[in-house]
Amino acid sequence: MPMLKDPSIKYRKFPSMHLPNRQWPSKSLDKPPRWLATDLRDGNQSLPDPMSVEEKEMYFDKLVEIGYKEIEVAFPSASQIDFDFTRSVVAKAPDDVWIQVLSPCREELIRRTIESLKGAKKAIVHLYLATSECFQRIVFGMTEDEGVELAVRCTKLVRSLTKDDPSTAGTEWQYEFSPETFSDTSPQYALRICEAVKQAWGPSEDNKIIFNLPATVEMSTPNVYADQIEYFCTHISERSKVCVSLHPHNDRGCAVAAAELAQLAGADRVEGCLFGNGERTGNVDLVTLALNLYTQGINPNVDFSDILSVIKVVELCNKIPVPERWPYGGQLVVSAFSGSHQDAIKKGFNDRDEIVKAAEDSKEVSTADEIKWQIPYLPLDPVDIGRNYEAVIRVNSQSGKGGAAWIILTHLGLDLPRGLQIAFSKIVQREAEAVGRELKGSEIEALFRKEYISNGFVLKEYDIVRVDEQARKFVGSVEFDGREIKLSGVGNGPISSFTDALSNGFGVKVEVWDYKEHAIGQGSNVRASTFIEIRVDGKEKRWGVGIHEDVVQASILSVLSSFAGFL
Ligand SMILES: CC(=O)SCCNC(=O)CCNC(=O)[C@H](O)C(C)(C)COP(=O)(O)OP(=O)(O)OC[C@H]1O[C@@H](n2cnc3c(N)ncnc32)[C@H](O)[C@@H]1OP(=O)(O)O
Ligand SMILES: CC(C)C(=O)C(=O)O
Numbered sequence: 001m002p003m004l005k006d007p008s009i010k011y012r013k014f015p016s017m018h019l020p021n022r023q024w025p026s027k028s029l030d031k032p033p034r035w036l037a038t039d040l041r042d043g044n045q046s047l048p049d050p051m052s053v054e055e056k057e058m059y060f061d062k063l064v065e066i067g068y069k070e071i072e073v074a075f076p077s078a079s080q081i082d083f084d085f086t087r088s089v090v091a092k093a094p095d096d097v098w099i100q101v102l103s104p105c106r107e108e109l110i111r112r113t114i115e116s117l118k119g120a121k122k123a124i125v126h127l128y129l130a131t132s133e134c135f136q137r138i139v140f141g142m143t144e145d146e147g148v149e150l151a152v153r154c155t156k157l158v159r160s161l162t163k164d165d166p167s168t169a170g171t172e173w174q175y176e177f178s179p180e181t182f183s184d185t186s187p188q189y190a191l192r193i194c195e196a197v198k199q200a201w202g203p204s205e206d207n208k209i210i211f212n213l214p215a216t217v218e219m220s221t222p223n224v225y226a227d228q229i230e231y232f233c234t235h236i237s238e239r240s241k242v243c244v245s246l247h248p249h250n251d252r253g254c255a256v257a258a259a260e261l262a263q264l265a266g267a268d269r270v271e272g273c274l275f276g277n278g279e280r281t282g283n284v285d286l287v288t289l290a291l292n293l294y295t296q297g298i299n300p301n302v303d304f305s306d307i308l309s310v311i312k313v314v315e316l317c318n319k320i321p322v323p324e325r326w327p328y329g330g331q332l333v334v335s336a337f338s339g340s341h342q343d344a345i346k347k348g349f350n351d352r353d354e355i356v357k358a359a360e361d362s363k364e365v366s367t368a369d370e371i372k373w374q375i376p377y378l379p380l381d382p383v384d385i386g387r388n389y390e391a392v393i394r395v396n397s398q399s400g401k402g403g404a405a406w407i408i409l410t411h412l413g414l415d416l417p418r419g420l421q422i423a424f425s426k427i428v429q430r431e432a433e434a435v436g437r438e439l440k441g442s443e444i445e446a447l448f449r450k451e452y453i454s455n456g457f458v459l460k461e462y463d464i465v466r467v468d469e470q471a472r473k474f475v476g477s478v479e480f481d482g483r484e485i486k487l488s489g490v491g492n493g494p495i496s497s498f499t500d501a502l503s504n505g506f507g508v509k510v511e512v513w514d515y516k517e518h519a520i521g522q523g524s525n526v527r528a529s530t531f532i533e534i535r536v537d538g539k540e541k542r543w544g545v546g547i548h549e550d551v552v553q554a555s556i557l558s559v560l561s562s563f564a565g566f567l
Helices: 039-045 053-066 080-092 107-115 133-140 144-161 187-201 222-235 255-264 286-294 307-318 339-361 401-412 418-435 441-453 494-506 551-564
Strands: 034-037 070-074 098-104 122-130 172-180 209-215 242-248 269-272 457-466 472-480 483-491 510-520 527-536 542-548
Touching (some): 034 242, 034 286, 039 098, 053 080, 053 307, 070 122, 080 098, 098 107, 122 209, 133 144, 144 172, 144 187, 187 209, 187 222, 209 222, 209 269, 255 269, 255 286, 339 401, 401 418, 401 441, 418 527, 441 542, 457 494, 457 551, 472 494, 483 494, 494 510, 510 551, 527 551, 542 551
Parallel strands (some): 034 070, 070 098, 098 122, 209 242, 242 269
Antiparallel strands (some): 472 483
16 A cells, blocks of 8 residues: 555544643753663564674673663573573672663563572662553553552562562662553553552662653654653652653654653653664664763763774674764764865864864863864764764765865875865866765875875985075976986075076976965974975966975975976
8 A cells, every 4th residue: 555645544643741831841951861771681682683692791791891880681581591691690790780681570480580680789670561551452451450450469579589588688679660652651540550569669769669661662752752751750659769761762763852851851761772773763872862961061971982892892793783874873974075064174173273272372271161172063073982083074076175185184294275275176076076986085195196296306416505685596406207407597595496497497487376385293203395386388387295304395396296297
């Protein structure tokens, strides 16, 4: 069937909530939530090929290294792998890391689940039971009362096997209950079942019960989820004994927004997976959430300084690539191909260099507002997450002068004058169109060297002497095409005397149009780079570049590089 002209005959509009006094729209995020990484459970259960024990171990170690303190490691009653993995994590988890495991509300599965945690230092037992009308009717054939009764019975069972069992006193226990499909559950029923579960568990302010309120299927705009969460947070009794947790899925592509708005609405904790792995379109992406906070100046309490190693582990274990456009982690998200973006980024870096240098010179405090990150098109400094500026500007046929100039700056340290940028960008553009693909940095550098640095001349001995106050004389020789050519000329400085010498030696008229120079490097390694634009016999002007420890020789080399193009 094609798409319906009137989809309303098949699909229901999700009702918004009547919450006239909602507070969350005027709040802003100012601290990170408690994080729970469920990559090894929700992420793993959605993989075509679930992880092996070795892969889970590698993944677990990475989560710990990043700084996650609550990690859902398995569904121990699902498979021997999950059970064995939980046992191995119990043995090796750092003292400050909570191991979380999931079970449905089935007695034998709960017993097996808790058995897997024996000897753990810190453990969270997580039960789920679907509470939406749709699931209760279609999946369970259960009434609301029966749902409450089952949830309470199972909670009491968990309690008797954990915190009420003196033989498990070596373990610190937490309990989490998820009214599954919360996003599609009547808010009143979600409250009712959670109140009953809370009473059965008996939480305290020091050991709160976790109510995880999943958007098991994302069914509405994020503001509706935020309303549902605010309603729950403001109506649940003994709020100080409750940790409200979020578990957004991404069916409508809004999981990150839903998690952020729902934190404004009062939630304390977020469950998700690295790079949004998980059922269907995935769980909310923990990397995006954390780095969204970071780029607002808030420490997310997890560390992605080496994001490439995180991607490596995620891709290896999930066997699913991180898409190239994925926020923060995607290969292309710190790359600009288009000319106007490159131009703005390059100017942004120049501006930043100047500001940082000025701040250093005046020894101003580094938190001063002006030195805060502000580069057009780059919301995050790639260096902060272990990437470099190499990939920031990439060049293809959509690029402008700034792109190629940036590559030459980063590869050769040459800050090209505007005129040379324009001239070189035409050459790069022609090449990019000819090959029909992106040009690599090394290819652009080779084009530049060929066009502006190599020249086929060998500069033999030379001397520049003072004739009088105004005049200098160049005397020397060059080798070109196997011939030695004697040169002699006079001008008002080294460059004009040399161009005069070339004019005399080659029987042409050499005119200088533009000249720029700057230093490369610092201290004893400093070299001069000179850029010169000349015209020979009225033909089209050409640039040449010279690099040398001696600024006069650099100038002579730049003239030769340019001059060679006319021969
Ligand atoms: C939203 C989520 O992500 S929930 C987590 C989902 N994760 C998983 O399912 C991964 C691991 N699961 C498994 O290995 C298996 O499904 C098991 C071991 C849990 C159960 O296996 P089985 O006994 O073969 O049951 P099956 O997989 O068919 O599950 C469906 C049964 O569980 C019941 N069920 C589903 N959710 C729950 C729940 N939260 N509490 C109690 N029973 C539940 C269903 O009503 C159905 O019961 P029925 O057979 O009486 O109709
Ligand atoms: C078990 C629960 C929390 C879940 O995974 C979901 O609802 O998506």
